[in-house]
Amino acid sequence: MSLVDRLPELDDAVQDLSEAVGRRLVVIDQSMRVVAYSIHEAPEDRRRLFHMLTHSDAWARPRTTKNPHQIEVVPEVGALMFLRLVDAQRQIVGHLVVSLAESEVDCEPGPAIEEAAPYLAELLQARQHDDAGRSARSHQLTVDLVTGSPRERGAAAEALIAERFLSTADSYCAVALGVDPRGAMPLDHEKTAQAVSRTLRFVRETSTATVVGGILDSQVGVLIFPRPVVVPRLIRILEHPQVAPVRAGVGPLLTLDDVHHSFERAHLAWRASWLAPDDHEIVTTWDGAGLDATLARMPLENFTLADLPPSTRELLTAVDSPGLLATLEMYLSAGGDAQQTARALSIHRSTLYYRLDKLRSAVTGDLGDGALRRDLHTGLRMARLAGLLPEP
Structure with missing residues (x-):
């Protein structure tokens, strides 16, 4: 024979x-x-x-x-x-x-x-x-795990473990990844699938853990890890020219039954990363995104001036200087500390006071008032995430 x-x-x-x-x-x-x-x-x-x-x-x-x-x-x-x-x-x-x-x-x-x-x-x-069939099932179970009804999520979790698609663990971490959807072309969205595939292959070849992934109808990718995500490694994967400019958000560790909540927060961190790409790494964690991840719950990309707090609308109607607005953002971030603000902006304190006087004349109220500061600080951040601030 x-x-x-x-x-x-x-x-x-x-x-x-x-x-x-x-x-x-x-x-x-x-x-x-x-x-x-x-x-x-x-x-x-x-x-x-x-x-x-x-x-x-x-x-x-x-x-x-x-x-x-x-x-x-x-x-x-x-x-x-x-x-x-x-x-x-x-x-x-x-x-x-x-x-x-x-x-x-x-x-x-x-x-x-x-x-x-x-x-x-x-x-x-x-x-x-055979691989294609198992891959398709794994992808569908992953999607059901984070987007399905309670019954579908439970069935998906059970199948992922029983069929050995996913390692057994005490807690799991979800990742949302994709390109900035504003103006994205079909070819851009294909990079999301490539990023999911490259990550799954990297984990398979370098780790004993099993990780699953899929693509949602919204063209957002999802990955489920049976352990904390090593952010620097994921950054290196997404820095590859074949998948740029895919960005990712990482959710907190939760049980498999609650991993859909991890994905929800990962999705918000991902949104924050492309709403403010200069302020976040291409892989952003839920905790690392801070207030931006909470603000990302709103459809900021569709905001206009009319959607901002009254004090912020008033300010942006009167001031179109990127320098003045950046000064106010820094001043509010420093808690009204003039010395710290001047140092951060590398300007003389007298220059700072001159700018603050111009800003005071543009808004109704006292910049020393805590409520006004809160509204302006949050409102300006919303405006920046929404792309409503003038470019320098």
């Missing part, structure tokens, strides 16, 4: 072929992601495999449309042979990657590998079909 006549699972087939030909083998799909590999025992083999696991999706696609195989020397890995795997319609579904020695840059695949290629392609397609 031929090596692959029994049509084993992809991992077994790759290992059997590796032992038959005496070479380390890897299978990558059309996205250049590693999906199966043989045992790599030697330290150098393991080093090269780890590099492929973490970097293969950034490699240029093999030029195997016309030629069935191509040999490339990949930095940090060495010489590799890419043998195309095709379906019944001769469409490329992935590649078998064979590690070569430096002296083998002109070698051929060999009859055993060429014979195995069609079966590996069939197994890869079956794996992809």
Whole structure:
């Protein structure tokens, strides 16, 4: 019986072929992601495999449309042979990657590998079909978990754990991510799905935890972590050019039954991050967003002057100087401390008093009054988030 006549699972087939030909083998799909590999025992083999696991999706696609195989020397890995795997319609579904020695840059695949290629392609397609089905179910359960009715949320939580999509934990953290929806094009929204996919892949390849994700009808992505989110890592993922300018909000840790509340707050933190991008990182936590996350409950992007508090409307009608308005914002943030305000703005105190006199003449009331300060401080923040303040 031929090596692959029994049509084993992809991992077994790759290992059997590796032992038959005496070479380390890897299978990558059309996205250049590693999906199966043989045992790599030697330290150098393991080093090269780890590099492929973490970097293969950034490699240029093999030029195997016309030629069935191509040999490339990949930095940090060495010489590799890419043998195309095709379906019944001769469409490329992935590649078998064979590690070569430096002296083998002109070698051929060999009859055993060429014979195995069609079966590996069939197994890869079956794996992809199964993965696609599980992925679709995982995505739908994730969406139900954060947006469904109480009954749907409960059923989704139970299924995610029972079907081993999500790790069991005492508490979970939700993430909302996407692009600024104002003026976003369909291509921009596609980056949200890419960001969800890249994050899931990163966690799968670097952690023992299982994380789930999906995309809402509103084109907002959702991720559920069975542990606190490591913000710097998520920032690095979202800084990749392929997913910029996707931003994310991170909710608090809650039980799985209450994780929809974590997502609600993550969504508000995400809104705050694109309403005031200069004031927030591309990954913003609920606590870190502060008042902005609370204000983000309002449809600020649709606000006009008429939606602001009376004192703020009066001020913005009379003053259109970005410098004066920034001075007042700083003064109010400093609690009316003139010395601290002047220091923060790097201006002389007499200059500050001159500006404050002009501002006092623009509003009815005393800037020393706590209620007026509160209205102006909050009103100006609302105006800034709504994009109603003049640009410098």
